[in-house]
Amino acid sequence: MTHHYIISGMSCDGCRKKVEKTLNTVEGIQAEVTLNPPLATITMGEHVATEKFQDVLTEVGKYTIEMTSSSNALETPVKSCCSSQNKNSHVEHQHANKTTKSIDANTTGVYYCPMHCEGDKTYTKFGDCPVCGMDLVPAQTSNSQENKVYTDLLKKMLIAVVFTLPIFIISMSEMIPNNPLYNLMSVEKWNWVQLLFSIPVLFYAGAMFFIRAYKSIVTWNLNMFTLIGIGTGVAFIFSIAGMFFPDIFPAEFKSHHGTIHLYFEAATVIITLVLLGQLLEAKAHEQTSGAIKELMKLSPTEATLINNGTDITIAIDKIQKGDLLRVKPGDKIPVDGKITTGESSIDEAMITGEPIPVDKKTGDTVIAGTINGTKSFVMIAQKVGSETLLSQIIQMVNDASRSRAPIQKLADRVAKYFVPTVVAISLITFFAWAKFGPEPAYIYGLINAIAVLIIACPCALGLATPMSVMVGVGKGAQYGILIKNAEALENLNKIDVLITDKTGTITEGKPSVEKVYTEQNDVMNISEEMLIQSIASLNQHSEHPLAKAILNFAKLKNISIAAVSDFQSITGKGITGSIKDSKVALGNKKLMLDVGATISADIENKILDEQNQGKTVSYIAVNNIVLGYVTITDAIKENSIKAIKNLIDEGVEVIMLTGDNKNTAKAVADQLHLSSFKADCLPEDKLKEIQRLQAEGKIVAMAGDGINDAPALAQANIGIAMGTGTDVAIESAKITLVKGDLNGIVKAKKLSHAVMKNIRQNLFFAFIYNILGIPIAAGILYPVFGILLSPMLAALAMSLSSVSVIVNALRLRSLKL
Incomplete structure (x- = not known):
C-alpha cells in the first residue's frame, strides 16, 4: 500500500534528504520525499502509524508529518524553517513561501541560486547564495534586473583595472635594469603606493569574494571562492607583514634592496581576472535567457474590444473571458480563443517553428502572440493572462532553464572533495618547496602554493551543466519543444522505447x-x-x-x-x-x-x-x-511515417497502444511499419504496459494527447504531450510538442543529444585546466624545464576555463533541428 504525507519544516534540499533518509530507517517502508510540494510518498507492506514516523523525525529536527491526499499536498506551501543542524546555511536568506511547483516568471522580488545548492529554495532579497556564493538570479526575466547585475560587475571591474594596472606596472618594473621608477621614489614608498592602490581592488571590487569564501568555510560548503579567498588573502597578508614586520622573515624572503618582495600585484591581478570571469558569466546568462525575452516580446500590449458594436482599444490585462475582440491585418493575436466571424491566415512560427502561415476560419482556435495575416476577423477570448499558451511557454522555459540535470550530480560530487584536496595539495607544495627547493625556497613555496589554489578554482565546473541546459531549453522553445526540466532533457537521449497513442498523436486528431x-x-x-x-x-x-x-x-x-x-x-x-x-x-x-x-x-x-x-x-x-x-x-499526420522511421533507425522501439480495435490498429501499424502495437487498450492497460517495459530495464517515452493518456504520461520516464491535446495530458507530461506531431520527438531527441554532448565537452574544459594546471602550478616541470606558473597566469588560466565553457555552451544557439 502507498500513502501520501505532508511534511512541514523543510526549507532546502538538505532538509529533504535528511527527512527521506530518516523515514527510510523505519523497518518495512520505502519513502520518497519531494521538497516542492513538501510531500512524502511511503510504500509499506503493512500499515505503519503516522505517530511512528513523527517520532523518528522529531529526533532529527523540527519536522512534522501528517497523512493527506496527493491533491491537497500539491497545494501546501513550503514553510520557512529549518532544523538546527542546517541553520548555518540559512543565516542570510529565507524561503519565499510557494504554493506551486514553479516560480512565476512574472513574480518580482524572488531570486534563486543558479547552481541550485539548496534545491528549489528561493530568496526574497538579491545577494549571494549562502552555500556556493554565486550571485542570486531573479526569477523575473526582466532586462532591468539582469542589467543591474551586469552593470554592478562592470563598475567593479573598471575600478579593479584602474587600480590594478599601476600596481602591475610598479611590480614588473623591478625586471628593468636601473629601474627608472626608483629614481622618483624609494622601494619602500612604491610599496606604500601598491598597498593604497590594492585596498579598493580587494575590499571594494573583490570584497564579495572574501565574504563568499568566509561563508563557505563557516558552513563547510567549500567552493571556488574558498580557493580565491585563501589564495589572494594569503598573498595580501604576506605583503602587509613584509611591509611592517620585515625582520620576522628569513633572509631568503628579502630582495637585494633589503626589502621583502611583496605580492600586491598577484592579489589584485587575480581579483581582476576573477571579476572578468564573473562579468562574462553575467553577460552569458543574459544571452542564454534571450529565448524567454524574445517570447515575452511576442506578447501584445493592446487589443481592440468590441463593446456594443464600437471598437475600443484596451490594455491586454483588461481582457476578460468571453470578450469579443477584433483582430486587424498584421495585428498580434491578444489572447487564446476562437474565431467567431471571418477568416484569415495566421503566422504561428513563434509557437510551432514552422514558417508557413496557417489558414483559419470560423470556429478555429487562435493563439496569443501569433500574427494575423491580411484579413480582419472577430474572436472570442477563452484564455487570458497566465492561462494563455504563450504565458505557459514562458513559464515552462523559465522553470526548465533553472532545473538541474542528473549529470550535474557528478560535478557536485567532484566539487565536494575537490576543494579540500586542492588545499591539501597547496600545503604539500609549500612544504615540499621549503624543504627541497632552491633558494629562496620559502618564496618559491609560497608562490607555487598560491598558484595551486588559484588555478584549481572550480568555477567552470559549476557552469558546465547549467549553461548548456539554459541554452538548450531556450533553443527547444524556438522549435515548439517545451521542456519542463533538465532531467527530461537528459533522459530523452537515453530512451529505448517510444509508446504512442493513435488518435491525435499518429493521426491528425480531426476525425x-x-x-x-x-x-x-x-x-x-x-x-x-x-x-x-x-x-x-x-x-x-x-x-x-x-x-x-x-x-x-x-x-x-x-x-x-x-x-x-x-x-x-x-x-x-x-x-x-x-x-x-x-x-x-x-x-x-x-x-x-x-x-x-x-x-x-x-x-x-x-x-x-x-x-x-x-x-x-x-x-x-x-x-x-x-x-x-x-x-x-482520421488521416495519418504527414510527418508520422517519416518520424517513426527515423526513430526506429536510431534504435528506438516504437509501440502503438490504442483504445481502437485490433483490425483498425493493425492497418495503421502496417502502414507505419511500427515495431509492434496493442489494441483495445484502456488507460490502465497503457499504464501497465509501460510498467512492464520499465521492469525490463527499458527507458520509456510516452507520447499522447488525451485525458486517458495522462496516467501513462505520468508513469513514463519521459512523458511527451501533443500541444494540440488536453490540458491534463500536457500537465502530466515532461515535454510538450506545441505543433503536435511525432517529428517533434525526432527534433527533441536531437536536441537532447546535442545538449548532453555539449555538457560533456564543458566538463572536459572544466577538468582539463585543473588536471594539467595543478601539477604545473605546484612546480612539477621546474626540475627538468625550469618552468613555473605564476599566480597571475594561474588566474588567467582559471578564467579561460570559464570562458571556454561559456563559449562552448553558446554554440548550441546555432543548432539546427
Whole structure:
C-alpha cells in the first residue's frame, strides 16, 4: 500500500534528504520525499502509524508529518524553517513561501541560486547564495534586473583595472635594469603606493569574494571562492607583514634592496581576472535567457474590444473571458480563443517553428502572440493572462532553464572533495618547496602554493551543466519543444522505447464521419436520420474528437438534437443514455457485450471490412440491439511515417497502444511499419504496459494527447504531450510538442543529444585546466624545464576555463533541428 504525507519544516534540499533518509530507517517502508510540494510518498507492506514516523523525525529536527491526499499536498506551501543542524546555511536568506511547483516568471522580488545548492529554495532579497556564493538570479526575466547585475560587475571591474594596472606596472618594473621608477621614489614608498592602490581592488571590487569564501568555510560548503579567498588573502597578508614586520622573515624572503618582495600585484591581478570571469558569466546568462525575452516580446500590449458594436482599444490585462475582440491585418493575436466571424491566415512560427502561415476560419482556435495575416476577423477570448499558451511557454522555459540535470550530480560530487584536496595539495607544495627547493625556497613555496589554489578554482565546473541546459531549453522553445526540466532533457537521449497513442498523436486528431450504416430489423424499424439523431444527442456534451465529428455530421444534415437522460461515459468503451424511452449505446464491442446487445453476422462482417481499411467504427445499439454503425476516418499526420522511421533507425522501439480495435490498429501499424502495437487498450492497460517495459530495464517515452493518456504520461520516464491535446495530458507530461506531431520527438531527441554532448565537452574544459594546471602550478616541470606558473597566469588560466565553457555552451544557439 502507498500513502501520501505532508511534511512541514523543510526549507532546502538538505532538509529533504535528511527527512527521506530518516523515514527510510523505519523497518518495512520505502519513502520518497519531494521538497516542492513538501510531500512524502511511503510504500509499506503493512500499515505503519503516522505517530511512528513523527517520532523518528522529531529526533532529527523540527519536522512534522501528517497523512493527506496527493491533491491537497500539491497545494501546501513550503514553510520557512529549518532544523538546527542546517541553520548555518540559512543565516542570510529565507524561503519565499510557494504554493506551486514553479516560480512565476512574472513574480518580482524572488531570486534563486543558479547552481541550485539548496534545491528549489528561493530568496526574497538579491545577494549571494549562502552555500556556493554565486550571485542570486531573479526569477523575473526582466532586462532591468539582469542589467543591474551586469552593470554592478562592470563598475567593479573598471575600478579593479584602474587600480590594478599601476600596481602591475610598479611590480614588473623591478625586471628593468636601473629601474627608472626608483629614481622618483624609494622601494619602500612604491610599496606604500601598491598597498593604497590594492585596498579598493580587494575590499571594494573583490570584497564579495572574501565574504563568499568566509561563508563557505563557516558552513563547510567549500567552493571556488574558498580557493580565491585563501589564495589572494594569503598573498595580501604576506605583503602587509613584509611591509611592517620585515625582520620576522628569513633572509631568503628579502630582495637585494633589503626589502621583502611583496605580492600586491598577484592579489589584485587575480581579483581582476576573477571579476572578468564573473562579468562574462553575467553577460552569458543574459544571452542564454534571450529565448524567454524574445517570447515575452511576442506578447501584445493592446487589443481592440468590441463593446456594443464600437471598437475600443484596451490594455491586454483588461481582457476578460468571453470578450469579443477584433483582430486587424498584421495585428498580434491578444489572447487564446476562437474565431467567431471571418477568416484569415495566421503566422504561428513563434509557437510551432514552422514558417508557413496557417489558414483559419470560423470556429478555429487562435493563439496569443501569433500574427494575423491580411484579413480582419472577430474572436472570442477563452484564455487570458497566465492561462494563455504563450504565458505557459514562458513559464515552462523559465522553470526548465533553472532545473538541474542528473549529470550535474557528478560535478557536485567532484566539487565536494575537490576543494579540500586542492588545499591539501597547496600545503604539500609549500612544504615540499621549503624543504627541497632552491633558494629562496620559502618564496618559491609560497608562490607555487598560491598558484595551486588559484588555478584549481572550480568555477567552470559549476557552469558546465547549467549553461548548456539554459541554452538548450531556450533553443527547444524556438522549435515548439517545451521542456519542463533538465532531467527530461537528459533522459530523452537515453530512451529505448517510444509508446504512442493513435488518435491525435499518429493521426491528425480531426476525425470526420464517413458514413452511418443502418440495418433494417424486423423487430425494430429505425431510419438513418433517427439513428444519427440518437448518436449526436448522446455526444452533445462531449469534448472528444469523435463526438465533435458526429455532431458536425448531424449539423451538416440539419438533424436536430434530442434530450438525453441517464447519460453515462464509460472510459475506453463508449457512452450510453436514454432518448425518448429508448436505451442507446454507442461504442466498441466491449461496450456492446457489457450492455448485452445482440449483433447480427451481417453487421459484424461489414464492420470488419471497415476496420481492415484502418477506419474507426463504433457500434450503435438501441434497446440492446445493434442496428448500425458509424464509420469515422482520421488521416495519418504527414510527418508520422517519416518520424517513426527515423526513430526506429536510431534504435528506438516504437509501440502503438490504442483504445481502437485490433483490425483498425493493425492497418495503421502496417502502414507505419511500427515495431509492434496493442489494441483495445484502456488507460490502465497503457499504464501497465509501460510498467512492464520499465521492469525490463527499458527507458520509456510516452507520447499522447488525451485525458486517458495522462496516467501513462505520468508513469513514463519521459512523458511527451501533443500541444494540440488536453490540458491534463500536457500537465502530466515532461515535454510538450506545441505543433503536435511525432517529428517533434525526432527534433527533441536531437536536441537532447546535442545538449548532453555539449555538457560533456564543458566538463572536459572544466577538468582539463585543473588536471594539467595543478601539477604545473605546484612546480612539477621546474626540475627538468625550469618552468613555473605564476599566480597571475594561474588566474588567467582559471578564467579561460570559464570562458571556454561559456563559449562552448553558446554554440548550441546555432543548432539546427
